[in-house]
Amino acid sequence: PGLELLLDDARLALEVTARDRARVLRGGVLGSRKGITLEGLEIETEPLTGADRENLKHASDYGVTAVMQSFTRSARDIEAVRGALGGQDIRVFAKVESKSGLAALPELLPVSDMIVIARGDLGSSCGLYGLPAMQKDIARRCREAGTPFMVVTQLLWSMQAQPVPTRAEVSDIFNAVLDGASALMLTNETAAGGYP
Numbered sequence: 001p002g003l004e005l006l007l008d009d010a011r012l013a014l015e016v017t018a019r020d021r022a023r024v025l026r027g028g029v030l031g032s033r034k035g036i037t038l039e040g041l042e043i044e045t046e047p048l049t050g051a052d053r054e055n056l057k058h059a060s061d062y063g064v065t066a067v068m069q070s071f072t073r074s075a076r077d078i079e080a081v082r083g084a085l086g087g088q089d090i091r092v093f094a095k096v097e098s099k100s101g102l103a104a105l106p107e108l109l110p111v112s113d114m115i116v117i118a119r120g121d122l123g124s125s126c127g128l129y130g131l132p133a134m135q136k137d138i139a140r141r142c143r144e145a146g147t148p149f150m151v152v153t154q155l156l157w158s159m160q161a162q163p164v165p166t167r168a169e170v171s172d173i174f175n176a177v178l179d180g181a182s183a184l185m186l187t188n189e190t191a192a193g194g195y196p
Contacts, residue, residue: 003041008034009120009153010128031192037124042098047077048084056084066091068116073100075107093150096138097121105138109145114182120153139179148182155184160193 005014005022007030014022047069048056059067069081072094081092094108095101097118101108108115117138123131135151142149155173158166176184190196 003038006037006124010037010124035121037121042073042100042125045071047073047080053084056081057086059085059090060088064090066093066113068093068095070095070118071098071101071121072096072104072108072112073098074104075111078108078111098125102126102134102138105141109142109147112147115142115147115149116185117149117151118153119151123153135176136179139176139181143180149180150183150185151176151179151181152185152187155186156189159189159195163195 001016001018003016004025005016006012007014008028011026012024012028012030013026015025016022056067067081067085067090069077069092072078078092078094085092091113093114093116094112095116095118096105096108097116098121102122105115115138117135119131119135122134126134139149139151155176156165156169158169173184
């Protein structure tokens with residue numbers, strides 16, 4: 001009780017009131033296959049599932065050139081992906097989207113082909129208002145280490161329903177490029193949006 005549950009990149013928020021109940025703090029429509037963040041908590045899991053290992057074994061057969069390790073917590077997670085790839089010439093990206101991933105950044109920089117600044121879960125895990133400073137800090141550390149980085153999450157969020165981006169989105173993208181981002185990634189905008 002008292003724990004806050006953030007759903008769909010914190011668009012919706014619930015407060016746990018009992019073992020099997022929660023009170024809606026910020027409601028809305030929850031689509032399928034959306035994430036949940038337990039604010040302040042991280043669940044310890046293995047870096048790869050059996051299905052992940054099987055898929056990675058055959059990745060190059062399907063033209064895969066890079067894979068992202070979600071919720072990367074340590075260099076060990078990246079090593080697990082490389083081991084499952086079995087020497088295939090495929091780049092491995094470390095997706096930083098939690099407090100432990102942020103803390104592990106120094107060990108991730110030398111073993112990752114790219115760092116992914118995953119602003120959705122990172123903002124949920126570490127706090128929305130601290131996110132811009134975290135993004136700038138990760139970008140600086142990547143530049144100093146010579147490790148490419150990617151910025152993701154809500155870059156053109158409004159374009160799911162609108163044909164033109166907002167000025168804030170244009171500025172956000174411009175600033176990510178000025179900070180040295182090697183890549184930017186859209187997800188919902190192209191997967192489910194009306195203006196892919």
